[in-house]
Amino acid sequence: MPEFIDAHGITIFYDLHPATSPRGVLQLLHGVGEHVGRYDALIDALVGAGWTVYAADHRGHGRTGMAQHGGDASRLGHLGPGGVRATMAAIWQLTQMIRDDNPAFPLAVFGHSGGSFLAQMLLDEHPDAIDAMVLSGSALRTVRDLRAVNLNKRWNGPGATGLEWLASDPAVGRAFREDPLTTEATPMQLFGPIEVLKIMGKPRRNLGHDVPLLLMVGRDDPVGGPRSVHKLAAAYRERSGLTDVTTLVYPDARHEILQEPVQAEVRADMVAWLDARFPARV
Template sequence: DHLAGSLNRAGYTVYADDHRGHGVTGVNQIANGQTKKMGNLGTGGIKAAFEQVHDLTKLIKSENPGKKLVLFGHSYGSFISQKLINQYSTEYDAAILSGSSLLVPGVLGAGGFNKKWDKEPNATGYEWLSRDKKVGEAFAADPLTFLADAAKVMGVPNAIQLFFTPNRKIRKDLPLLIQAGSDDPIGAERGNQMLANTYRNKSGLENVTAIIYHDGRHEMYNEINKQEVIHDLLTFIGENVA
């Protein structure tokens, strides 16, 4: 909410969705007998999950004709955003990826996210999210959150489809911002710099900015330096989306 509020105060309208299997949408899918547990994607699997987010793009454009549109994706949402950028880059005026990675085996974190902090006194299992302990506490207390292996909740065929890389069809003048913490077990500095370089060198993007925050963890917008991160976001949008 604080991120959306910062964007609203800067004059931007914010749309957000529950991805399939997540949040209230996930709860409703279970209640309706469409899935068995949180994280399950239901009929159509990962392809339907991608396309439903693209449906949101079409809805936003229909409700805001003539307005510029910035795509923002965090974590799993950033993986969906990478797919949308591959297929529909002309529909966005800029894109932002947070808590992301180059989506290839051996680079993308694949579990054991809290391993680095598990031996700390009073470790909760949520230290990987943020250096702010309240963030982990809020995650643990939220009935709509869950921790699970992607292959187990999505199914192996769907999880495999999360492995892909930026292609050469992306429009070259798409402004792209990548923000990540150096201690984020999803991609860390290596995975995000590799992602940025792939967009530059393979896709040929002319305007790629990668900001790696020293000692930051997965949820940079909930980190102890979140105001710096939000400032960098607003600066990028202001400079690239006139």
């Protein structure tokens, strides 16, 4: 299991999945309260399509979090010293490592949910380092357009588990709850209000680098949903100057489109979108 040490001395664990005949590399950013082990099917599809994948457990999360917090699973999700900014710095540290190790290949970034917000911040800060971006379960990062509490409101009732918002398949919520490396605590509970505010913001004006962008969202996603994602797409076109922005909305899907019955279609759509922009090398 490869690892590196961040500026605060925290060991960041990541996985490297090499493609046999690579056409590019992809950095995967998971969401709040989870870990990269939940993305095996997507990683397999990407590697099979020629993408070498780097996937780290963020500060406070997964294997990184367990080591960081001395094996205390109740502390999972807590970012530790430096908070959001230090988490972003560690993500950028890995981005630079990926670039250094793969100078001849394009770099795509995929982020889901909280990872999609970090991906947006990464693009704002280092646009020249990224050749394409895919966001799942994302939203425009404003208080009005991003919901982080009461996510299960429309599904609450007798027999509700509180995790129906994740996916329409009840097994997804059960698996999330039984996973020893996940936490159901909200970002506000994990980070606190000051750190949550550091995540907020709109796409940078005049990005100066025309990055292809794919936005994928479930129609019934309570975090942002289609309305927020369409506003995000418009902001990237109008504020950042991006010309290749695609939005895909999946009917009858909730937040975790990669765990829904439609997941195979989602993976295929992502691979096809990347294929169209980065053809396989001969």
